[in-house]
Amino acid sequence: MRTHTTFVVLAALAVAKPASAEPVAGRADEPVAATTGGAASDAEATAAERDQARQHFDRALALANDARYPEAIAEFLAAYELVPHFAVLYNLGQAYVALDRHADAVAALEQYLAEGGDQIGPERARRARQQIVDQRARLEELRIAVDGPGAMVALSPLGFLLGALDQ
Numbered sequence: 001m002r003t004h005t006t007f008v009v010l011a012a013l014a015v016a017k018p019a020s021a022e023p024v025a026g027r028a029d030e031p032v033a034a035t036t037g038g039a040a041s042d043a044e045a046t047a048a049e050r051d052q053a054r055q056h057f058d059r060a061l062a063l064a065n066d067a068r069y070p071e072a073i074a075e076f077l078a079a080y081e082l083v084p085h086f087a088v089l090y091n092l093g094q095a096y097v098a099l100d101r102h103a104d105a106v107a108a109l110e111q112y113l114a115e116g117g118d119q120i121g122p123e124r125a126r127r128a129r130q131q132i133v134d135q136r137a138r139l140e141e142l143r144i145a146v147d148g149p150g151a152m153v154a155l156s157p158l159g160f161l162l163g164a165l166d167q
Contacts, residue, residue, distance in 0.1 A: 045082065045083045049082045049083055050082075050083055052082055053078075053079040053080075053082035053083035053085075054079075056075045056076070056078040056079035056082065057075070057076070057079040057088060057091075059075045060072045060073075060075030060076040060079060060091065060095075061091070063075060064091070064094070064095055064098075067098070069095045069098045069099045070099070072095045073092065073095045073096070073099075076088055076091055076092040076095060077092070080092070084115075086111075086112055086115035086116035086119070086120075087112075087116070089108050089109070089111050089112035089115065089116075090108075090109070090112045090116075090124070090128065092108045093105050093108035093109040093112060093128070093131065096108055097131060097135065100138070102135040102136070102138040102139050103135075103139060105131065105132075105135045106132050106135045106136055106139075109128045109131055109132050109135070110132060112128060113125060113128055113129065113132075
């Protein structure tokens with residue numbers, strides 16, 4: 001006997017809407033916060049870890065300024081893994097915005113605001129909140145509800161496949 005499966009539209013999908021990203025390193029009149037000094041976890045990091053995080057962060061900024069965002073993201077993540085300072089998350093969010101990775105940008109910027117709290121200047125916080133709103137506007141939601149055992153749903157960057165397995 002074959003079971004029928006019904007699908008309803010739960011995964012975030014990006015839709016093609018133009019995005020404008022501010023430079024990852026910020027404007028010339030607004031320096032980017034460093035990866036050290038400020039977060040509680042910084043006190044727990046060794047000098048070698050802080051130095052290594054700074055090197056990753058500096059490489060990430062250089063890569064981002066050359067519009068090499070995928071490589072910059074890897075370096076920002078490496079810096080954050082070594083010394084999880086909230087300022088890295090802002091820059092990470094900007095790189096995601098530049099690549100139209102809207103859901104990742106929202107996650108990074110929300111985490112930036114949560115971790116940075118009162119340490120973030122009011123103008124930077126306002127811009128981060130506005131970018132979250134802008135990035136969310138570029139997302140669509142897909143809800144998938146499966147009715148019946150043996151159903152299969154597969155999503156991939158190339159598209160999606162919905163189907164049911166025979167019982």
